[in-house]
Amino acid sequence: xxxxxxxxxxxxLVDVRATVTAVxxxxxxxxxxxxxxxxxxxxxxxxxxxxxxxxxxxxxxEEVWHVLEGPPPDVGETVDGRLDWxxxxxxxxxxxxxxxxxxxxxxxxxxxxxxxxxxxxxxxxDFEFDxxxxxxxxxxxxxxxxxxxxxxxxEVRFVPRESALADEDLIRTKVNLVPPSVTELRVIxxxxxxxxxxxxxxxxxxxxxxxxxxxxxxxxxxxxxxxRLEVLD
Numbered sequence: 317x318x319x320x321x322x323x324x325x326x327x328x329l330v331d332v333r334a335t336v337t338a339v340x341x342x343x344x345x346x347x348x349x350x351x352x353x354x355x356x357x358x359x360x361x362x363x364x365x366x367x368x369x370x371x372x373x374x375x376x377x378e379e380v381w382h383v384l385e386g387p388p389p390d391v392g393e394t395v396d397g398r399l400d401w402x403x404x405x406x407x408x409x410x411x412x413x414x415x416x417x418x419x420x421x422x423x424x425x426x427x428x429x430x431x432x433x434x435x436x437x438x439x440x441x442d443f444e445f446d447x448x449x450x451x452x453x454x455x456x457x458x459x460x461x462x463x464x465x466x467x468x469x470x471e472v473r474f475v476p477r478e479s480a481l482a483d484e485d486l487i488r489t490k491v492n493l494v495p496p497s498v499t500e501l502r503v504i505x506x507x508x509x510x511x512x513x514x515x516x517x518x519x520x521x522x523x524x525x526x527x528x529x530x531x532x533x534x535x536x537x538x539x540x541x542x543x544r545l546e547v548l549d
Contacts, residue, residue, distance in 0.1 A: 324502055325472065327408055327517035332397045336389050343383045349373075350399055353380050354484075357433045358411055358516040363403055366395040374392075380460065390410065395485065404438035404517065409525045410547050412518045413460070414439055416525070419510025420459045425449070430540055437531035437547040445541040448533055457530040461526035463509055467523040471505040480513055 317337045320378050322329050334346035344365070353375040354360040360373035368386025377383075380399075414432060421427050421443055432441035449455070480501040501513040506522060519525060525547060532544040 317345070317347060319331045319346055319375075319380040321380070321516055322348055323352050324515070327404075327519075330399050330404075334375060334395060334397065335390050336395060338379070339388050339391055340381070342385075342388060343381045344388050345349065345366070345379045345381055346395070346397075349380050349382070350397065351380065351382060352404070352407075352517055356514065356516050357414075359435060361399050361407075363399040364395060365389075365397040366393070385508050400458070403436055405519075406547070407434065408517045408519045409432045410437055411516045412522065413464070413528050414441055414514060414516070415506055415510050415514070416455050416463050417441060417456070417460050417503060417528075417545065418512065419506060420456060420463060424456075424459065430517050438545070439547075440542055440544045442536060442542045444541055446539040447535075448496055448541050453533045453543075454493050457528065457545075461527050463506075464522045464527060467521050469482050469507045469508055469521055470518050471507060472504045472518075473505060475501050475503050475513075476507050477501055485513075504535060527530045 328426045329350045332350040334348045338345045351361045353373040363370045366389040368384035370382050371385045372383035427443045430442040477499050504514045506513045527548045528545045534542045536542050
C-alpha cells in the first residue's frame with residue numbers, strides 16, 4: 317500500500333495518527349506519515365512512533381519504512397507518531413538556505429548545481445565553476461544573507477511533468493535527476509528569486525532561515541567547485 321506523504325504539502329506537521337500496513341523485523345510502513353525519508357541530499361527525520369524511537373526512514377517504491385529502536389507495533393494497529401521537531405526545523409532552514417544559494421548563483425553567475433548534501437545547520441553544494449571568481453566566498457555570503465533577510469515567501473506547487481521539464485528554471489542540476497515514472501513535479505518557489513523541482517522540506521519565508529556563513533570554498537576537479545556553509549541562529 318502506498319504511504320501518503322503528508323510532509324509534501326505541509327512541512328510543519330509534527331504529529332501523525334496512522335495505521336500500520338506492514339512490519340519487517342524492526343521496521344514498519346504506515347498508510348500516512350510526517351517522517352521524511354533520506355533522499356535528494358536531505359537526511360531522514362527522527363522521532364517516536366508508538367512505543368519506539370524512529371532512528372531511520374527510507375522510501376522503497378511507494379512505501380516509507382520507519383526503522384525503530386524498540387518494540388514494533390502490529391499490522392493494522394493505529395499508532396501515534398511525533399517528529400523530533402528541532403532536527404526537522406534545522407533541516408528545513410538548511411535546505412531553504414541551499415535553494416537561496418542556488419538562486420543567487422544562478423542569477424549572478426549562471427552556473428548549474430552539480431551536487432550537494434546537508435546535515436542540520438551545515439551543508440555543501442557543488443557548482444560548475446572553473447575557476448571561482450576573485451573574492452567569490454565573501455561575495456556570495458553577502459548576497460545570500462541579503463536574500464534571506466528579504467523575507468521572501470516560499471510556496472509549494474505541483475506541476476505536470478511535461479510543463480516542468482520544459483521550464484529551464486525548474487531543473488537547475490547539471491543532470492536531470494527526475495525519474496521517468498514521476499508524472500507530477502513538486503515545485504518550491506522562493507518568490508522572486510528561485511523556483512526548483514524539489515521533494516524536500518522548507519520553511520515558509522527566507523528570514524526564518526537566519527543567516528549563513530560560507531565556511532570554505534574548494535575545488536573538486538576541473539569545472540567543479542564546492543561551497544561549504546553553516547546556518548547561524
